[in-house]
Amino acid sequence: MERTYIKDLKAQAGQEVVIKGWVDIRRDQGKLIFLDFRDMTGKVQGVILPNAKEAHDVGAILRPEWVVEVKGKVNPRPPKNVQAEKMNGDIELEILSMKVLSKAQELPFELGTDINIDTYLDYLPLTLRAEKQRAIFKVQTVIITAFREFLTKEGFTEFQAPKLIGEDAEGGANSFNIEYFGHTAHLAQSPQLYKQIMVGVFERVFAAGNVYRAEKHSTTRHLNEYTSLDIEMGFIKDHTDVMNMETKFLDHIMKELAAKCSAEFKLLKSEIPVVPEKIPSMKLREAQKIIQKEYGEDCSKEPDLEPQHERWLCEYSKKTWNSDFIFITHFPISKRPFYTYEDEDDLGYAKGGDLLFRGVEITTLAQRIHDYDKLVASMISKKLDPEKFSYYLQAFKFGMPPHGGLGLGLERLTAKLLNLENVKEATLFPRDINRIDSLLSSNKPKQDL
RNA sequence: GCGGAAGUAGCUCAACUGGUUAGAGCACUCGCCUGUCACGUGAGAGGUUGCGGGUUCAAGUCCCGUCUUCCGCGCCA
Numbered sequence: 001m002e003r004t005y006i007k008d009l010k011a012q013a014g015q016e017v018v019i020k021g022w023v024d025i026r027r028d029q030g031k032l033i034f035l036d037f038r039d040m041t042g043k044v045q046g047v048i049l050p051n052a053k054e055a056h057d058v059g060a061i062l063r064p065e066w067v068v069e070v071k072g073k074v075n076p077r078p079p080k081n082v083q084a085e086k087m088n089g090d091i092e093l094e095i096l097s098m099k100v101l102s103k104a105q106e107l108p109f110e111l112g113t114d115i116n117i118d119t120y121l122d123y124l125p126l127t128l129r130a131e132k133q134r135a136i137f138k139v140q141t142v143i144i145t146a147f148r149e150f151l152t153k154e155g156f157t158e159f160q161a162p163k164l165i166g167e168d169a170e171g172g173a174n175s176f177n178i179e180y181f182g183h184t185a186h187l188a189q190s191p192q193l194y195k196q197i198m199v200g201v202f203e204r205v206f207a208a209g210n211v212y213r214a215e216k217h218s219t220t221r222h223l224n225e226y227t228s229l230d231i232e233m234g235f236i237k238d239h240t241d242v243m244n245m246e247t248k249f250l251d252h253i254m255k256e257l258a259a260k261c262s263a264e265f266k267l268l269k270s271e272i273p274v275v276p277e278k279i280p281s282m283k284l285r286e287a288q289k290i291i292q293k294e295y296g297e298d299c300s301k302e303p304d305l306e307p308q309h310e311r312w313l314c315e316y317s318k319k320t321w322n323s324d325f326i327f328i329t330h331f332p333i334s335k336r337p338f339y340t341y342e343d344e345d346d347l348g349y350a351k352g353g354d355l356l357f358r359g360v361e362i363t364t365l366a367q368r369i370h371d372y373d374k375l376v377a378s379m380i381s382k383k384l385d386p387e388k389f390s391y392y393l394q395a396f397k398f399g400m401p402p403h404g405g406l407g408l409g410l411e412r413l414t415a416k417l418l419n420l421e422n423v424k425e426a427t428l429f430p431r432d433i434n435r436i437d438s439l440l441s442s443n444k445p446k447q448d449l
Numbered sequence: 450g451c452g453g454a455a456g457u458a459g460c461u462c463a464a465c466u467g468g469u470u471a472g473a474g475c476a477c478u479c480g481c482c483u484g485u486c487a488c489g490u491g492a493g494a495g496g497u498u499g500c501g502g503g504u505u506c507a508a509g510u511c512c513c514g515u516c517u518u519c520c521g522c523g524c525c526a
């Protein structure tokens with residue numbers, strides 16, 4: 001008999017069907033045993049009636065996470081037992097027979113109960129199965145898909161940026177070194193240089209891939225491996241074209257989430273933000289004045305925003321313009337990377353900035369220098385050796401349009417969208433300073449093998 | 450790297466100013482239960498209180514060292 005997915009059971013009322021999945025919960029009442037089953041499409045309650053002897057024998061030994069094949073009859077529930085708010089709350093599967101496809105050991109904890117984050121991370125192959133985690137990563141998939149859809153429609157071409165980088169790594173201090181056939185190579189900190197090269201090829205490009213930062217930070221918003229959603233576009237007027245493009249793709253993402261993930265947002269008790277037609281935007285110096293006026297802290301001499309400042313500005317933006325988003329532009333050019341374009345009308349400051357969302361920075365964007373001589377001069381002023389970037393510089397030697405782009409931290413966006421306390425909860429298998437799965441964790445729990 | 454907090458049963462947590470045999474809920478084992486849906490219910494098993502040293506008649510509790518984790522900061526997305 002062919003497998004029926006749990007979401008389709010209702011249409012099979014009165015019929016005998018076979019479902020396959022996991023045991024979610026067992027409620028054993030002796031003569032009556034209730035079992036909730038889960039497959040990729042949903043959940044359903046099964047009931048073993050007293051006369052189903054063989055099914056009863058199997059049902060009595062089943063435990064959570066056992067994998068089973070169940071033959072049963074789809075029945076409407078007795079009216080007083082209907083649970084209208086639940087999926088399949090008006091039907092149940094009368095279990096006729098069951099086959100155990102795989103047993104599960106005793107669980108270290110009940111799925112879905114509160115556990116500490118280190119326990120959560122120690123047991124990811126199990127904890128990721130919980131309803132909350134599946135909701136988080138479904139939302140994340142919808143974000144990526146919507147990002148792809150929108151940009152493709154806008155004429156962007158997706159490309160795969162290399163993760164193995166030679167000498168021309170942007171920074172150096174915070175890149176991972178790897179042994180590469182007798183040389184030292186690096187893991188990519190960003191697809192930046194490649195996406196600029198690709199502007200020379202396709203004008204508009206994007207990439208969604210992992211990047212690596214060898215930074216010894218330990219916060220709820222940092223990862224050593226994260227997913228960067230990157231775009232780069234040619235023939236722009238200035239950085240505001242990039243800001244407008246980001247506004248539009250964020251709007252599309254939020255609309256897709258509203259259409260496809262309302263149940264997930266409800267489960268995670270979070271609201272889908274509205275993207276204003278024009279996201280509030282101000283220069284760093286204006287933002288610093290607001291901080292002084294509203295919050296009484298003088299940070300006007302600082303070249304950057306501190307995490308507390310970012311939280312304040314988001315609070316202010318929400319209060320003043322009812323926006324969860326705010327752009328802060330024109331950071332000192334001296335603090336930005338060598339390829340950043342200086343504003344001719346505001347010398348010393350960058351044509352670009354950050355996008356803040358619900359208290360954290362999720363994007364850095366800018367117009368880039370497209371003139372070969374200016375770019376080389378900028379490298380030299382930053383004490384970088386143009387020789388090491390000769391490969392990248394070819395793109396500029398051979399003609400590049402004015403262009404700009406952005407990078408968006410997928411896990412930060414996901415975490416803030418869903419009110420998650422730690423960005424690690426928005427990462428399937430987070431890498432941090434003391435964890436690659438369990439490999440770096442010296443006091444991990446002893447596990448039965 | 451710096452600062453703060455914490456480490457007690459498989460998990461989540463209690464245990465007062467040091468004082469009987471370190472407790473509870475969930476999970477687990479063995480029963481009872483024909484409408485549960487976090488089922489209920491009776492009993493049971495489960496501990497080197499992270500590790501090492503010290504003070505004390507007595508240490509989960511106080512002191513020193515050490516390891517680990519979480520949170521904050523710098524840096525960043």
